[in-house]
Amino acid sequence: MAKDVSDPVKGVERPGPFTTVSGVPIERLYTPENIRDLDYERDLGDPAEPPYTRGIYLTMYRGKHWTTRQFSGFGTAADTNERFHYLLKHGQHGLSVAFHLPTLMGYDSDHPMSEGEVGRCGVAIDSLADMETLFKGLPLDKISTSMTTNAPAPILWSMYLVVAEKQGAGWKNLRGTIQNDILKEYIAQKTYIFPPRPSMKLIVDTLEFGSQHVPQWNTISISGYHIREAGSTALQELAFTLYDGIEYVEWARRAGLDVDDFAPRLSFFFNAHNDFFEEIAKYRAARKVWYKVMTERFQCKNERSAMLRFHTQTAGCSLTAQQPYNNIVRVAIQALAAVLGGTQSLHTNSLDETLALPTEHAARIALRTQQILAHESGVTNTADPLAGSYFLERLTLDMEKGCWEYFDRLDALGGMVAAIEQGFPQRDIQDASYEYQKAIERNDKIIVGVNAFVMEDEPPIDILLIDESVTKRQVEQLGKLRQSRDNGRVRATLEALSDAAAGNSVNMMPYILDCVRAYTTLGEICDALRSVYGVYEEPQF
């Protein structure tokens, strides 16, 4: 049926290539022919009906808008507490905490490895005392909080639980998410501490503890965001992320947990990159594939176990340092894709994030972008408005098919932990990221302001500078804490923790909670665990 497009009267095409941002070839036109294999009931279903391609809720955004949840954190706990109050005052629904690198790597602020990093990429949290300051004036039974914490997730979650305890907020009423997804750290973001196997044990412990004591908490947010930021394609993001989900369910099942006890609390986190339709297809395919995984592979009984809920963040890696105000437009398009894909919550990046952490002004525009989509654009009036588009449905079916092909390869490698140990996802992503960069260099992909429409002598914009006194203030506070707390109790909790870790047969959460209550620091807890579990050194792939 290919029509001749070389005739100038009928229309001449540009040289192309016509591909998605991930390099998938796109046809000139999509017609009913392209979706002859689509069956409405089997492949789409109404919203809230399996396989959930069209969304997991009956009313979607007519019932409730997505949660606006801006990731933020910098400086000391007091600095970030102030930003939290600011964001809530401006209409944000939930909190999302960014921790600085030393916390994420299990070091206290006074550790030599922390030098230069304190409060830079997020907020400095060393102990329960900092966590108390971070949530000062914020009733934890009323707001939901997401914490981007992976390797030390059980520790930071314990700190949050103890702050709630002190506020008198019952754990049963707490709502929020810990990212707690270590597999994508080995695959992409590389913020790991312990080797994969003990890390998986800690995650299974949090799944179990949450299902018993904090039933409304999302104990893991299985994340494709960082996989995409590391340079993957949309399909790689989807396939590796969902397979990470499979791996967590496998491990929990092997540890004796019932799938339906924890699977309803699993949530996902995807990227929203530039290619509008490809991204929407990704979210729709994600729900369908997960439904099939949970019902067919894991035979869940509870329908909620098979409903994929997800958070979205617009693609940091798509932003440009050149002509940074253009980023507002990129973010708006990406956020629209997330909304049309049926996201449950959304972070929109600030225009200045390729330069530094966002200023208050830039963070407000990012928040307003979501509010304009929610209240002005009209896209929230009906569920899954793009369903039935020949093009989008073809992309969605192809995305699903590609996903199953990756799953077969990962099954053959022996699962995700084994695949990571063999370097498979790492290498696959590196290849994609190099191809992407080369396509930009060839001008096959145009980045406005970078390889086209370039401006010389751009005026600089104001950026957020982290106050140089942060390290000094944080280290002083920590020094005082080490003197004023009951150090006998600290030592006792650490010994109990080490013994429990070495025994490898009990849930670690109660031991970590005891350490936290005694104001044992995050670095001390991680040191104790490092001495039992060891540390992970990445082989070179």
Added chain:
Amino acid sequence: MDEKIRVLVAKPGLDGHDRGAKVIARAFRDAGFEVIYTGLRQTPEQVVNAALQEDVDVVGLSVLSGAHMTLCPRIMELMKKEGLDDVLVVIGGIIPDQDIPKLKALGVGEIFQPGASLEEIVTYVRKNVRKK
């Protein structure tokens, strides 16, 4: 030039974002350079030690965490101490404009901010390396 340019690509600090480091390492290899990659989370001492051991002509540092004004000056100081003054140092990552003159004053050859092309970086290194 009869001998290959030897480059150390290093990730100092706690930052694990290695997309840029891996891409530039591959581009250097494709350009015919000999590339040594340090892996993640190297202290300034480890970076300089690797530069010395591997007898490199170029050190490429990748920092995205905002810790560059702590890490890079220390690396430059240690390199001087070890007599590596003739080694070309380039930095890539999230480096705000206002830090660029300070880094250049310490002897850093060039700073490549987001959006820099691989070709631009490879060409700069070829032109400015002092082959031993």
